[in-house]
Amino acid sequence: MKIVRTKEGISYFWPFVLVTSLFFLWGFAHSILDVLNKHFQEVLVISKAKSALIQAVVYGGYFLMALPAGYIIKRYGYRKGVVLGLLLYAIGAFLFIPGSRLMSFEFFLFSLFIIGCGLTCLETAANPYITVLGDLKYGASRLNLAQSFNGLGWILGPLVGGMALFSTNADVSIPYIIIGSVVLLVAFFFMRIRLPEIKEEEPSADAAVLNKGLWQHAHFLWGVVALFCYVAAQTGINSFFINYVTESDLQVNNATAAMLLSFGGMGLFMLGRFLGSWLMNLVRAEKLLFYFAVGASVCMVIVIGNWGWLSVGGLFICYLFESIMFPTLFALSIVRLGHHTKRASSFLIMAIVGGAVAPVLMGLIGENNMAIGFIVPLICFLVIGIYAMAYKRMTRFS
Known part of the structure; x- marks a missing residue:
């Protein structure tokens, strides 16, 4: 595969395969939250805004852990960063066992915060590693391909979560016991292997460019803003997909909505990443990002209109358009940063805190009419479109 070969002809196929397996694990962890959100609204009798704290603590973990994770990776390497992330992920998952006995919302939030810290380490290590x-x-095509398998995790999360949590004898710990056990096995495997440490390419031989501070690179600075907006939009849409569908006049119950999210929304999301990885061999990444941002914005207008199945269809198609955004924004933001790459990755991962903000805001706006709450992701997609349109100009002197 040419996308995993260096200019000198060195192949990194097997390291690529191993690290790509991690993308599935955090895709599952994130997508099951969308089912958990609705489950806690009903079982613990809490409001939409309060249930959105589930996403807030996970993504808050990204904000607090990103810089420490970046320091660990820079000092000890990508592999140890991955192992630490997997161990934290497993600990948080197994905390759901006592949590299911206590049925304390606060204890569940603590468990999810630990998982969020683990996911931060995984993403801080894996995203830039795949890119280089x-x-x-x-880089963008390679990251989109790896993120396609993240899409498989996004499909299985709502499927497993819906089967476990919307049944008559629901036990919230079951899906977390399963994934915690898998994560421990993967952690053991990574302890036994060696990953090659890749030296990032310097951006230019121009000393003036090499001496630039990280935040002086406009494409990185605004890339952080755009990535914040993307994660805000994605998390907000996922969090209230089930609410939106069940509150429509289509007579869809929770379990059916979870299945629609799994095979409909997340299926298109995964398809979009494979499609995007192929299209980037034909179209420049920033151009494709712009087209997809426009498409997602149109979909959100249709969703806000609340026109029955037409709007639900718009919600589904939005998953196709948003699919390439995270890996493409990440890859574009760290282009030609050279020795700044690992530190830049930490700040980009911190931007994932957008996922802590949007669900709470959407829950407050949409408490009585969920459709109105989708104005938040609409604004986010417009910001991403502007970034994509201005990208070439921003990188001209980087």
Whole structure:
């Protein structure tokens, strides 16, 4: 595969395969939250805004843990960063066992915060590692391909969560016991292997460019803003997908809505990443990002209109358009940063805190009419479109 080869012909196929397996694990962890959100609203009798604290603590973990994770990776390497992330992930998952006995919302939030810290380590290590694991010009395409398997985790999360949590004898710990056990096995495996440490390419031989501070690179600075907006939009849409569908006049129950989210929304999300990885061999990444941002914005207008199945269809199609945004924004933001790459990754992962903000805001706005709450992701997609349109100008002197 040419996308995992360097200019010198060195192949990183197997390291690529191993690290790509991690993308599935955090996709599952995030997507099951969307089912958990609705489950806690009913079982613990809490409001939409309060249930959105589930996402807030997970993504808050990203904000607090990103810089420490970046320091650990810079000092000890990518592999140890991955192992630490997997162990924290497993600990948080197994805390759901006592949590299911206590049925304390606060204890569940603590468990999810630990999982969030673990996911931060995984993403801080894996995203930039995949980006530099071959020729720089294929960075966005390579990351989109790896993120396609993240999409598989997003499909299985609502499926497993819906089956476990919307049944008559629901036990919230069951899906977390399963994934915690899998994560421990993967952690053991990564302890036994060696990953090659890749030296990031310097952006230019121009000393003036090499001496630039990280925040002086406009494409990185605004990339952080755009990534914040993307995660805000994605998390907000996922969090209230089930609410939106069940509150429509379509007579859809929770279990059916979870299945629609799994195979409909997340299925298109995964398809979009495979499609995006292929299209980036034909279209420049920033151009494709712009087209997809426009498409997602149109979908959100249709969703806000609340026109029955037409709007639900718009909600589904939005998953196709948003699919490439995270890996593409991440890859574009760290282009030609050279020795700043690992530190830049930490700040980009911190931007994932957008996922802590949007669900709470959407819950407050949409408490009585969920459709209105989708104005938040609409604004976010417009910001991403502006970034994509201005990207070439921002990188001209980087």
